[in-house]
Amino acid sequence: MNTPVEIPAIKLTAFSHGGGCGCKIAPAVLAEILRNSQGTLIPEQLLVGIETSDDAAVYQLNDTQALIATTDFFMPIVDDPFDFGRIAATNAISDIYAMGGKPIMALALVAMPVNKLPTEIIGKIIQGGEAACREAGIPIAGGHTIDSVEPIYGLVVMGLVHPDRVKKNTGAKPGDQLILGKPLGVGVYSAALKKGQLDAQGYAQFVALTTQLNKPGIALAELAGVHALTDVTGFGLGGHALELARAGKATVVIDWTRVPLLPNVEAMIGAGTVTGASGRNWLSYGHEIRLSPTLGQVQQDLLTDPQTSGGLLVACAPEAVDEVLAIFAAGGFASAAVIGEVQAGAAQLLVR
Structure with a gap:
């Protein structure tokens, strides 16, 4: 007999209209939103920007180091607060690995309905994110919190990579x-x-x-x-x-x-x-x-x-x-x- 999942007293997913990366704006809608964007200054040190919808931005610091910067956050995909925090943090850190880099530090992004969620639930979400960062070997060095209608959690993550080893979503060749x-x-x-x-x-x-x-x-x-x-x-x-x-x-x-x-x-x-x-x-x-x-x-x-x-x-x-x-x-x-x-x-x- 299949064992059902234990349902917490407070269902985090009930607070969100969509969970996890399913919250993303649809690609066609996002393209329309950005259609008239003028862009910003693009210095020569910016090795990866928004041009090909890559996983993170990459900025060359010197001959042997480039900084990778990314952010990701979303509404609950599970009801367990600790698991939600772990999943959201793991997802955010992934963009550093997807560029071939090693994460070095994170900042937490926390938006919570503080009048509806007990502080211990919010604390467990943050603890879950901390657990994922410990596994990645990085600190959460700060962040930002706001009161929000829906619970949202994620990270800004930074990493390092050699400029010659940046792995982009460009470069696929026939025969690969x-x-x-x-x-x-x-x-x-x-x-x-x-x-x-x-x-x-x-x-x-x-x-x-x-x-x-x-x-x-x-x-x-x-x-x-x-x-x-x-x-x-x-x-x-x-x-x-x-x-x-x-x-x-x-x-x-x-x-x-x-x-x-x-x-x-x-x-x-x-x-x-x-x-x-x-x-x-x-x-x-x-x-x-x-x-x-x-x-x-x-x-x-x-x-x-x-x-x-x-x-x-x-x-x-x-x-x-x-x-x-x-x-x-x-x-x-x-x-x-x-x-x-x-x-x-x-x-x-x-x-x-």
């Missing part, structure tokens, strides 16, 4: 193999949790996956054969694979049979458990995807499923595949797998 570090299905699990349909085992898998730091990014930055790197988050595998395709001006091909999935996610979607963000993602970029007729709505929903604290997505030379997979395995990423390749052609995504 595509490797995904974590299985898909986090959005589906979060929707099931909110409906009370995720058992204790599924919840444990969910938390273990979303609190696993993407530390392999540091070692991957050392490999010349790694040409492009990003992480899969709120725009789903489809959206972030398209970013690689657009930035590299190439066609990304995904072999769906090789994509790792969380247990039972296809059955969950078949039973009607899917996030609203999945549909919004497809409406935003589905016109750039060619989905094989052998694949259906379930696979489309998983392709666009928003991943909170998802896996690294790597484009590497064929001769680097074994080393990349070995780095993932050494870091405890047992599901890491080659899921496709990069081909010459128009910037698009083919899923077969």
